[in-house]
Amino acid sequence: MGHKRSRPTSSGGTSSAQQAAKFLGISVLAGVVLAGIALPAAGALGLSAKGTAAGFDSLPGELKRPPLSQSTQILDTKGDLIATVYSRDRKVVGLNKISKPMQQAIVAIEDARFYEHGAIDVKGILRALNKNAQEGGVSEGASTLTQQYVKNVFVEEAGDDPTKVQQATQQTLGRKIKEMKYAIQLEQELGKQKILENYLNITFFGEQAYGVESASRRYFSKSAKDLSLTESALLAGLVQSPSRYDPVNDPEEAKKRRDVVLQRMADVKNITQAEADEAKKKPLGLKITQPKNGCITAVNGAGFFCDYVRQVFLSDKAFGKTKSERSKRWDQGGLTIRTTLDPKAQRSVQESISRHVYKSDDVATAVTLVQPGTGKIVGMGQSRPYGFGKNQTQINYSVDRNMGGGAGYQPGSTFKPFTAAAALEKGMSTAQSYPSPNEMPYPDVTDCEGKRYTSTAKVPNERKDEVGPYGMREALAKSINTYFVSLEADAGLCDVTRMVNSLGITKRAGGTKFGLGASFTLGVNEMSPLKMAAAYAAFASKGEYCTPVAIESISDANGKKLPVPKTQCERAMSEQTASTINTLLKGVVEDGTGQQAGLSDRDSAGKTGTTDYRYAAWFVGYTSDMAGAVWVGDPAHKRRMTNITIGGQYHTEVYGADTPGPIWKDAMSGALAGTVSPGLPTVAIKDPEKPRNDDDDHHGPGDDGGPGNGGNGGNGGDEGLFGGIFGGGDGGGGNGRGGATNAGPGTGTPETGGTGAG
Structure with a gap:
């Protein structure tokens, strides 16, 4: 090779065009034209030699060299x-x-x-x-x-x-x-x-x-x-x-x-x-490595988590003030992004999914695991792989639409613990009892803006034999709908929505506002598994909610650390309330609807959820150090889960307990294998006394009297707890809470309501 040639340097008033001429060894004007190497076309361009020289000197003096885009x-x-x-x-x-x-x-x-x-x-x-x-x-x-x-x-x-x-x-x-x-x-x-x-x-x-x-x-x-x-x-x-x-x-x-x-x-x-x-004479000697670009190549089924990381980068102002800036920085690449994904937890998620739901099934499942107290997403997967082919998708069923997901899915009864938490925060007791008939009209409720919601529709329980009265523990274990619409009415729809907001849920998964009304507690607003897992994690972390995070650190191509968004933890409820919810939800997996999800080697708690017409089924639960949400259903909201085969198993009807529950159990068991989880903090719970069977004093549950001045009237029974939520009677005392415990006999009939003693 030759040696490096000495280079001219600018001096005095020497222009760039003159420097060019010096390189070429010819005049300035001729040099510029020759540099174009298109002399025959120069005249056609209307570019004179003199004008070309002037244009040459007017070019910016510095070539902007953007950082090279890298993987x-x-x-x-x-x-x-x-x-x-x-x-x-x-x-x-x-x-x-x-x-x-x-x-x-x-x-x-x-x-x-x-x-x-x-x-x-x-x-x-x-x-x-x-x-x-x-x-x-x-x-x-x-x-x-x-x-x-x-x-x-x-x-x-x-x-x-x-x-x-x-x-x-x-x-x-x-x-x-x-x-x-x-x-x-x-x-x-x-x-x-x-x-x-x-x-x-x-x-x-x-x-x-x-x-x-x-x-x-x-x-x-x-x-x-x-x-x-x-x-x-x-x-x-x-x-x-x-x-x-x-x-x-x-x-x-x-x-x-x-x-x-x-x-x-x-x-x-x-x-x-x-x-x-x-x-x-030698052959080409190729040893091809196929290009592996993008989340479609992710290991352990982590394609959707990979895409979520990209969505976080593109949406968070920590990586650029505008979306275009963030997009340009992402395309530039050269980053090393260390995430929160735990490989053992991720493998367990995918193995559980594969065991219980096939990618060719009519319905799909999505599972997300979150660490309480840190918000770290440690596992995220679904049964339909990341891709473009048959039975594949690029929609992340675990997250909200603005982060690459869909419209979400109704969580059903997994929403009920939020109402219980709101009631407890308001000072209500787990001993709070309601008649909870098998079916009853929805009570009137009022939102935080003072708007009142009324409905002529009725809310049923799942089974005909589910008839109260019930206290909070038994109502949550059996997932009694009529109990929770009554509890929501007394706790106040406004306080229930505020509790939900404090747990990171401020809108539907699709990005629209909540649909409000008495059915709010029954989980009619579409949610994503990530939002539900993060919300339940607050129960495990003594009432502190932490925003989900997927990124631990980012380094650029030069090894320089970039700022990354950190989890934000705020108290959503008192430790007492969280411990009480733990006790209630432990009961769900120990002797309630969630028994098929219970872990045998450590404390666990959770709640089943099944929507009307079996379009979706859920289990959301937690231990002291991991929370997880499992959804099963048709992403298109068309296939009802009745007379259906899922993962090779036939179901007449799908419940949150029989399909999402076992998925959750297997995913959590594998993720936590070889670890020791501290027990969940719990409290002693007082259940309500059963009502006396006295024909003179107890007329049984009925359509109770409507709200009155100062409170809701009783139904003429000896407890007076479900006084006058519906109907038009004048209520006795109780500060609008439906009468007082141990109220005396009331007058009136079950059909019209009446006056209950304070």
């Missing part, structure tokens, strides 16, 4: 790779990590006099000028390696915008002048070796590979520092036309081009003719 690695909490994502597959490496034959091959075939000329190659220009003049157009560019690098910078800056790419690559006099001006600048600033390094890192080598390191790994499954002579010659030959000489699709054409490069290397004395002849 981003997404890692789990152990540092293992989840997926590699990129807009352009590139890994920037130093020249010392690129083999000598590779450096020699690219110079030999692209700019053999690279080390002899300055930024502009006069001989090359004159040669191209002669050929172009003969052909009457622009058929040869005469661009030096430095000029090619400048052009690639323009292309890189254009990104995926086709208009900008066209402008960056079109053969015009104006673009050539820009290339020349910036090439001169870069020769002065960087020097030959750095320009060669930058060129090898920016150039496209085909097959989605940008830069020599990615190309080396794509075609030969090795690092660029280990490239042999023949391998280097093949890669160098691709640069002129990556599609024409593609060794994967046309190995014969690629070999011809490789041999041209080998001969050129012999001609410029990089290798001997004998070495070139011997190398030409």
Whole structure:
């Protein structure tokens, strides 16, 4: 190789055009025109020599060199790779990590006099000028390696915008002048070796590979520092036309081009003719590594979590003030993102899903696991894989629509603990009892803005034999609908919605406002598994709600740490309330509807949920150190889960207990295997006394009297607890709570309500 040529430096009033002329060894005006290498077209462009010189000097003095886009690695909490994502597959490496034959091959075939000329190659220009003049157009560019690098910078800056790419690559006099001006600048600033390094890192080598390191790994499954002579010659030959000489699709054409490069290397004395002849006899020696780009390649079924990480990046202002800024930074890549995903938990999630729900089933399932007290998402998966084919989807069923999910799914009775928590925070007791008939009209409720909701519809319990009276413990264990609409009415719809808000649920999964009314407690508003898991995690963390997080740290290509969003923890309820809910929900898995989900080796608590017509079924539960939500249903909200086979098992009707429950149990068991979970904090619960069976004093539950001044009237029974929520009677005392415990006998009838004693 030749030695680095001394470079001219600007002095006094020397202009950039004069510097160009000095390089060319000709006059300023002629030099500029010749630099365009399109003399026959100059007149047609209406660009005089004098005007071209002026335009040359008016160009910005500095070439903006945006950071090269590179691949981003997404890692789990152990540092293992989840997926590699990129807009352009590139890994920037130093020249010392690129083999000598590779450096020699690219110079030999692209700019053999690279080390002899300055930024502009006069001989090359004159040669191209002669050929172009003969052909009457622009058929040869005469661009030096430095000029090619400048052009690639323009292309890189254009990104995926086709208009900008066209402008960056079109053969015009104006673009050539820009290339020349910036090439001169870069020769002065960087020097030959750095320009060669930058060129090898920016150039496209085909097959989605940008830069020599990615190309080396794509075609030969090795690092660029280990490239042999023949391998280097093949890669160098691709640069002129990556599609024409593609060794994967046309190995014969690629070999011809490789041999041209080998001969050129012999001609410029990089290798001997004998070495070139011997190398030409060798096969291409490809060892292809298929490109693995994007969340579709994620391991352990973590494609949806991977996509959620991307959504977090694109939506959080920690990574840029505007969405366009964040999107540009993501495409630039070069990031190492360590996430909260626990590989053991993720494997357990996917194994449980695969065991219980097949991807070809009419319905799907989604599971999300969250760590109480930190908000860390440790597992996220679903039965329909991330992809574009049959029974695949790119919709993340675990999250809200604005984060890549869908409209969500009604959570049913898994919403009832929020009403219980609101009632407890208001000072109500678990001993609060209601007659809870098998069916009753919805009570009137009022929201936080004072709007009153009335309904003529009736709410039934699941089974005909579910008839009260019930206290809170038994009502939650049996999931009694009529109890919870009554409790919501007394606690107040406003306080219930405030409790739900404090647990991170402020709108439907689809992004719309809540539908309010007495049915709110029954889980009629669509939710996502992530929101439900994070909300239940607050019960496990002594009443403190923590926003979900997926990212632990981010480093850029230079190892610099970027700021990442942290979880925000706030108290949603008192520790006493949380401990009481723990006690109630332990009862659900110990002897209530959730027995099929109970863990045998540690404290667990949770709640089942099944919607009307069996469109969705849920189980949401937790231990002291992990919370999880499982949804099963048809994402399209069309297939009812009756007379259906799921995971090879036939169901006449699907309940939250029999399908989501076992999925939750298996996912949690595997995720927590080998660990010790502290017990859940609980409290002693007082259940209500059973009413006396006295025909004189107890007339049984009925349609009770309506709200009166000062309270709701009793139904004439001896407890008076469900006094006058409906109907029109004047109520006795009780501060609007439906009468007082141990109220005396009342008057009136079950049909009309009446006056209950305070």
